[in-house]
Amino acid sequence: xxxxxxxxxxxxxxxxxxxxxxxxxxxxxxxxxxxxxxxxxxxxxxxxxxxxxxxxxxxxxxxxxxxxxxxxxxxxxxxxxxxxxxxxxxxxxxxxxxxxxxxxxxxxxxxxxxxxxxxxxxxxxxxxxxxxxxxxxxxxxxxxxxxxxxxxxxxxxxxxxxxxxxxxxxxxxxx
Amino acid sequence: xxxxxxxxxxxxxxxxxxxxxxxxxxxxxxxxxxxxxxxxxxxxxxxxxxxxxxxxxxxxxxxxxxxxxxxxxxxxxxxxxxxxxxxxxxxxxxxxxxxxxxxxxxxxxxxxxxxxxxxxxxxxxxxxxxxxxxxxxxxxxxxxxxxxxxxxxxxxxxxxxxxxxxxxxxxx
Numbered sequence: 001x002x003x004x005x006x007x008x009x010x011x012x013x014x015x016x017x018x019x020x021x022x023x024x025x026x027x028x029x030x031x032x033x034x035x036x037x038x039x040x041x042x043x044x045x046x047x048x049x050x051x052x053x054x055x056x057x058x059x060x061x062x063x064x065x066x067x068x069x070x071x072x073x074x075x076x077x078x079x080x081x082x083x084x085x086x087x088x089x090x091x092x093x094x095x096x097x098x099x100x101x102x103x104x105x106x107x108x109x110x111x112x113x114x115x116x117x118x119x120x121x122x123x124x125x126x127x128x129x130x131x132x133x134x135x136x137x138x139x140x141x142x143x144x145x146x147x148x149x150x151x152x153x154x155x156x157x158x159x160x161x162x163x164x165x166x167x168x169x170x171x172x173x174x175x
Numbered sequence: 176x177x178x179x180x181x182x183x184x185x186x187x188x189x190x191x192x193x194x195x196x197x198x199x200x201x202x203x204x205x206x207x208x209x210x211x212x213x214x215x216x217x218x219x220x221x222x223x224x225x226x227x228x229x230x231x232x233x234x235x236x237x238x239x240x241x242x243x244x245x246x247x248x249x250x251x252x253x254x255x256x257x258x259x260x261x262x263x264x265x266x267x268x269x270x271x272x273x274x275x276x277x278x279x280x281x282x283x284x285x286x287x288x289x290x291x292x293x294x295x296x297x298x299x300x301x302x303x304x305x306x307x308x309x310x311x312x313x314x315x316x317x318x319x320x321x322x323x324x325x326x327x328x329x330x331x332x333x334x335x336x337x338x339x340x341x342x343x344x345x346x347x
Contacts, residue, residue: 036303039303039307040297040303043303043306043307043310044287044290046283046310047283047284047286047287048287050188050280050281050283050284051284051287054187054188054189054277054280054281054284056188056281056284058288058291061288061291061292062284062287062288062291064291065287065290065291
């Protein structure tokens, strides 16, 4: 089972993809198979987020249910979540719950953690460091290899391999 | 350093009747000898636990947080914490409004759980419509507090949400 937090991100991405696709289908194909898809994703994703926040029972089932609701947009959503782009660039936005924000900083030599105070409470959907590839973005534990750990409470990004002097680090976060 | 008063409030899905306040004040003031909490409702009355004989609830200074079992439904409250001197005068106070939504949020989550067990539930034309109305009412309450500390509008929205969740057989 996917991490429910990842499913939340996929649902958010799928929501805007569906929201964008439905008017196009209405215009070019005289209708759509499911005009309520974006609303459904919003409704169910909110429930999933509350379940995660409160650690409620039935979370795996609800998470899988929301995952399945992403439907035909799921693969594109996975691509966007994994790489930060796909089918078009992700433009840092300025409002709404689904906006993507980008923050960067320069690390101190020999340290393992950098902080992005403006990103407190947000989910990290992508990260970049100048001196190394970044692999899986964890939300807890200790990173190894090219893994990193994003702590949204402190908006910190921790790496396994120490930063070099003034190494450029960038994160892309969502609400 | 003078006391800068502050506190947070939280509520858990498992115990929705209980609100927990945590003192996050910084600094100190040697004149402070006691602390009390007022839970103002949108109807102008103070909410207190059963058996409490005053409008306020005593919050012992040695306790960083206090759990108050006081809610019977989702509520919007204007919470005032007062830090008192030994002669019972207010040294400083802080008032923050909160929307406590755990009852309806938990019900809302339960609807999705029901869908997981029986996906056909959403086939009825009113299922999503009413579920969305419920979500809008909950969000409206939160927004009324977030943007305007408006416990009256928030409570009205929560009352509408509560009507839906407590009459679920009509709506779902």
